[in-house]
Amino acid sequence: MVNQEQALDWLAKVFQEPREKITPETPREAIGSWDSLGVLMLMAELDEQFKIILTDQEMQAMKKVGDVLTLLRERGQLS
Amino acid sequence: MRFILVDEILELEPGRRIKALKAVSRDEDYFQDHFPGFPVVPGVLLTEMMAQAAGKCLEAEDHQRGRPMLAKISEASFRDWMRPGETATIHAEVKNSRQAFATVNCRIEVEERKLCSAELFFTFIPHDKFAPGYRDEVLERFLKKTATGGTGSGA
Numbered sequence: 001m002v003n004q005e006q007a008l009d010w011l012a013k014v015f016q017e018p019r020e021k022i023t024p025e026t027p028r029e030a031i032g033s034w035d036s037l038g039v040l041m042l043m044a045e046l047d048e049q050f051k052i053i054l055t056d057q058e059m060q061a062m063k064k065v066g067d068v069l070t071l072l073r074e075r076g077q078l079s
Numbered sequence: 080m081r082f083i084l085v086d087e088i089l090e091l092e093p094g095r096r097i098k099a100l101k102a103v104s105r106d107e108d109y110f111q112d113h114f115p116g117f118p119v120v121p122g123v124l125l126t127e128m129m130a131q132a133a134g135k136c137l138e139a140e141d142h143q144r145g146r147p148m149l150a151k152i153s154e155a156s157f158r159d160w161m162r163p164g165e166t167a168t169i170h171a172e173v174k175n176s177r178q179a180f181a182t183v184n185c186r187i188e189v190e191e192r193k194l195c196s197a198e199l200f201f202t203f204i205p206h207d208k209f210a211p212g213y214r215d216e217v218l219e220r221f222l223k224k225t226a227t228g229g230t231g232s233g234a
Contacts, residue, residue: 037150037151037202040150040179040180040200040202041151041200043177043179043180044175044177044180044182044200047175047177048174048175048182053177056179
């Protein structure tokens with residue numbers, strides 16, 4: 001289990017973006033690398049780091065960083 | 080110029096692991112420039128050897144999801160040189176494989192020397208994007224050989 005800061009650090013690494021750019025309010029379109037490949041990278045990292053397997057539809061429904069945090073919280077991976 | 084960087088598959092467990100060979104001749108054109116007096120195989124070609132071997136391992140598992148295409152080099156390191164006339168032994172082990180993507184750990188050795196390693200990330204492209212009848216001749220040769228009782232799966 002991780003805390004919110006650790007989760008944001010992890011997302012910054014996944015998307016290869018500066019950490020300061022990643023907040024719960026950051027929309028998907030503000031993250032250049034959250035494109036079609038970025039979606040797959042996020043799916044792979046969620047699977048590898050948290051054993052969370054999502055469908056394409058679930059991934060596409062995520063519109064901002066906070067949606068990823070909500071997912072982690074719902075799956076018991078975020079304190 | 081052909082771009083087949085795997086000569087022969089030695090062992091294959093579809094979707095799990097592969098061991099393959101690539102021999103590099105002494106007169107490859109690129110040795111003239113890479114580098115004069117110090118000819119070594121470029122790292123990009125070593126990476127492509129690993130990607131092609133890994134791709135064959137993935138394609139052998141599930142032909143329906145499409146052809147594996149290298150999408151990201153998650154990490155790579157190069158520890159030693161591959162010289163003209165040497166033969167690379169390419170190993171790839173699938174770390175994670177899903178319908179839409181796969182990650183594969185790869186390495187190349189020449190005899191006992193560890194040359195390089197990489198973690199590669201693949202996505203899948205539908206077969207109808209490619210020329211009709213396009214087949215992986217190296218993979219098909221191996222599968223044909225094993226189907227007729229040759230040495231093969233190595234499992």
